[in-house]
Amino acid sequence: MRPSLRQIEIFLAVAETGSFSAAAVRLGMAQPGVSQAIRDLETLLTLRLFDRTTRRVLLTEAGAAFRADALESLAALDRAVAGARDRAALRHGSLRLAAPPFLAATVLPRILAAFGAAHPGIALRLTDGTTGRILDMVRGGQADLGLGTFPPGETEVSRRTVLRDEMLAVAAADTTLPDRPRWADLADHPIIALSPSSALRLPAELGFDAAGLTLRPAFEVEQIATALALAAAGLGIAVLPGYVRAGLTPGVIARPLGAPVIHRELALIHAAGRSLGAPAQAFADHLTQSLRRLAPVS
Known part of the structure; x- marks a missing residue:
């Protein structure tokens, strides 16, 4: 005793x-x-x-x-x-975040910088990787939070939607497109799509299927940055999520696709059954507010 x-x-x-x-x-x-x-x-x-x-x-x-x-x-x-x-009180601690390469290169640096300026005692670490690697890191405890588009039914993780945006048609500026093209309007254009291994391929397939079309990409790539570069070069129309607006370069247009509107969810995940530490919880709130300035959750 x-x-x-x-x-x-x-x-x-x-x-x-x-x-x-x-x-x-x-x-x-x-x-x-x-x-x-x-x-x-x-x-x-x-x-x-x-x-x-x-x-x-x-x-x-x-x-x-x-x-x-x-x-x-x-x-x-x-x-x-x-x-x-x-x-x-967020005076000390650490935060380990895993995210896809495009978000890690475009949106997250500014968000992390703002969070770090508000909480200089928090050590920040960012790892970029594929959806599979992000899931493995979160499940295995190597990352406190994972950001991305994840297939439904993933086990051992809890998720919250931080952004729900529309799919876009992205093309070179001299491409003739309505302000809000229908999926059927893409029928006569070469299509740049992400590969079937990407969680972002499914929304594109759903949009074409709803328009009575079959998705037959002229280019299939692994990375959003590659798809954007191909579209900027005039090689076709890239079908991508709304948050790519953060990485658009001059000479490129992005139009929200309608008829039908296909939404895609960006989620923040953490290991199921594990409570978030104060830095991770604070960053999750900060990230949610920052991303929703790009597009509101609908």
């Missing part, structure tokens, strides 16, 4: 004042309560901690050694409490 924190505090007060009555005054206790607490502590430790005289209470050799160890333990506890409060 361990001594209670209150017993340790009473012991230290007696050791410092050299008096049961003075310790009682300091602690706001009755003197008999202090005496009983010391007797209980000595019984628990099977040690005599104080020699009592008519004028003074003196530490025994064992009591002096116990006092030194108790002071060290309380100092460690104080440091632990201070550290926990610092983490709760």
